[in-house]
Amino acid sequence: MYPQIIIAVLLLLLIVASVFTVRQQTAYIIETFGKFSSIRHSGLQFKIPVAQKIAGKISLKIQQLDVIVETKTLDDVFVRLKVSVQYVVIKDKVYDAFYKLEYPHDQITSYVFDVVRAEVPKMKLDNVFVKKDDIAIAVKAELQDAMLEYGFDIIKTLVTDIDPDSQVKEAMNRINAAERQKTAAQFEGDAQRILIVEKARAEAESKRLQGQGIADQRREIARGLEESVAVLNKVGISSQEASALIVVTQHYDTLQSLGEETNSNLILLPNTPQAGSDMLNNMVASFTASNQISETMKQHKLENGDNTKK
Known part of the structure; x- marks a missing residue:
């Protein structure tokens, strides 16, 4: 009874040891007594117990390795670049990937360092930002040629970060801030100039309209005076007397408007009761004298003209 149980247990252990499963996108390397035997892919697999063993596993998924490289640009600025390398093991070259290269990450990192430190020192800092895609292409070309022999395919390389020295970044920020302030000052100056010009135009237009209003x-007023003189002439009042009467009337109108202003400190002289009568007499005398002088000058010019003809 006991030997049968032992045999059954041993058979069960042998079956368990000989059966294994391989997950999707994974390859298992099988060795027989330490020598490569086969590569097994996803699904249920069998191996000879004791004689065969699983030597290793390799993922067939796309993997990513981030490499940070510090180097110096052409204008002597130290900069740190982060290069992301996406790679995959070629399904038909699992053997090469497992046996030819022990540390693929170190190999890829070495090539990235070599290419970046060869390309970046040829560029100024500004060009490093502009031509980061060129750096990535150069890294991929170098890695593709080198890693294909070991069973690795380089899918894509990306320069994901460019980090200059902290002092350089501060200087760049100050330069950018100064440029923005300069631009803002220019816009403010243009706006101020436009406001001044428009204000001057508005004032000029206001003065023009004001002058036109005064002229009108x-x-x-002159048309009204002319009509007033004509009306007074019809009732036998001479032009001199009519003009003087109109001026006196305006004088009293002015006094009346001043009297309506309670806070006015203006005093109009003369303001005695007989001032209106004296003003009227003086203005009539002045107009009469002015007319006499004008007539005398006209007569004198006529006489001089007759003598010249003789």
Whole structure:
């Protein structure tokens, strides 16, 4: 009874040891007594117990390795670049990937360092930012040629970060801030200039309209005076007397408007009761004298003209 149980247990252990499963996108390397035997892919697999063993596993998924490289640019600025390398093991070259290269990450890192430190020192800092795709292409080309022999395919390389020295970044930020302030000052100056020009135009237009208004006002006053003189002439009042009467009337109108202003400190002289009568007499005398002088000058010019003809 006991020997049968032992045999059954041993058979069960042998079956368990000979059966294994391989997950999707994974390859298992099988060795027989330490020598490569086969590569097994996803699914249920069998191996000879004791004689065969699983030597290793390799993922067939796309993997990513981030490499940080510190180097110096053409204008002597130290900069740190982060290069992301996406790679995959070629399904038909699992043997090469497992047996030819023990540390693929170190190999890829070495090539990235070599290419970046060869390309970046040829560029100024600004060009490093502009031509980061060129750096990535150069890294991929170098890695593709080198890693294909070991069973690795380089899918893509990306320069994901460019980090200059902290002092350089501060200087760049100050330069950018100064440029923005300069631009802002230019816009503010242009806006201020436009406001000044528009204000000057508005003032000029206001002055023009004001002058036009004053001219129209004086024109209407002159037309009104002319009509007033004509009306007074019809009732036997001479032009001199009519003009003096109109001026006196305006004088009293002015006094009346001043009297309506309670806070006015203006005093109009003369302001005695007989001032209106004296003003009227003086103005009539002045107009009469002015007319006499004008007539005398005209007569004198006529006489001089007759003598010249003789």
